[in-house]
Amino acid sequence: MEFVLLVVMLTSCAAAPQDLSGKMFTFPQETKQAHVKLITSRQDFGAVTLCQRSFTDLKRDHALFSLSTSSNPNDFLIFWDATNGEMEPHVGNSKVEFGDKDYKRNMWHSICTTWDSTSGLVQLWLDGQPSIMKFMNSRNISGPTAIILGQEQDSHGGGFDLKQSFVGMMSDVHMWNYILSSCEIRNYMDYRSFTPGNVLNWKALEFQIRDRVLLENKEMTCP
Template sequence: MEFGLLLLMLTACAAAPQDLSGKMFTFKKETDTDHVKLTASRQDFGPFTVCHRSFTALKREHPFFSMATSSHHNAFLVYWNPSNGGMEGYIRSNGSPTVKFGNMDYKPNMWHSICTTWDSKSGLMQLWLDGQPSMRLSAGTGTISGPVTIVLGQDQDSPGGGFDQSQSFQGMMSDVHMWDSVLPSCEIRNYMDDCNFMPGNVLNWSELKYQITGAVVVGNKEPPTCRTSCSASKTMS
């Protein structure tokens, strides 16, 4: 009875929103188990924008953001694959990438800010890396029908599982936000500059519901490298 009550209390604590402002997740090792599961405010998606910041020494392929459904284990996936041309975007896929964003200046051992947008009506997907937008590429129209499972640190081959150590993320990740719309470029630039941006209404880093599995550590975020100040950004715009 006491054990059951304790388990219920721990589950409730894990489900409560947490303010991770100034914090980051550290994925300490390459593994097929360690990950962070995020709880979104909605389960079905038309257009959306997903942003995050990450730092890794990995030179091999690795995922950033993985969303799976019972129909598509890559309902939405952002993935770095140097052997396949660089950044890959997946929409409602069970196999190959939907789009490939080549010639991206993604380097190890430095912080990167990455935003990905998908317009479900036009089918266009775009990726922003450190303030620079890619071409808009056709990723297909439609909607993503939930329920969805969202994971950081692993590439899902089934909802919440099917992980492969050689595809795991090792490093730090912070400021994960998701919106149920395609953000205008000015808002994406505000996020990139860490400058009074509108927080996500689907996933919000300052009100995040998450559950950690394995040796993922929550700690203070390291200072970003020389970001443009809000005042300077406004002066230049």
């Protein structure tokens, strides 16, 4: 009976948006099945700001955020290229590389990425430090989306690769359909008050857990 209950828990679907303040998703093992699907009704993006926190000990490549549409599995992807030591935002069929980033293992990192289709500019913030802005040829992201944490999509909603899966913890995922101001990004980075995401809001998140992903209390620093 306990095993059956565990299986039900690990394949649960959130019936309504939940406030995940003080919570985190734990991905405890390398797998090509376990993931969290994040649900939004928005289907057209001319700009994006994405902020999230993660903790991992992985030495290999892994995806931090994967948004696909039916026309492109990598319409908005944040990917760590361990071989080259680069954080790589992908939009459509394009990507930019941000190297020389202090993305250390076994510690929490706060990561924000901004992209604007009008200017083509992409910027990455890591632990409060902004990168330069880089140009990327891109178009609007449009169509039904599949947003996945824990895996990188090679097809719309699937095509997962064991060696690109995420192992560790993730928390505080927010997404906006506009460029967040630098002051708001700094507030997010510093755990101060900020405007919650209007696409994905960690305090009102609709999600589905598939396979072994656990929703746990986030570890807090003791005084």
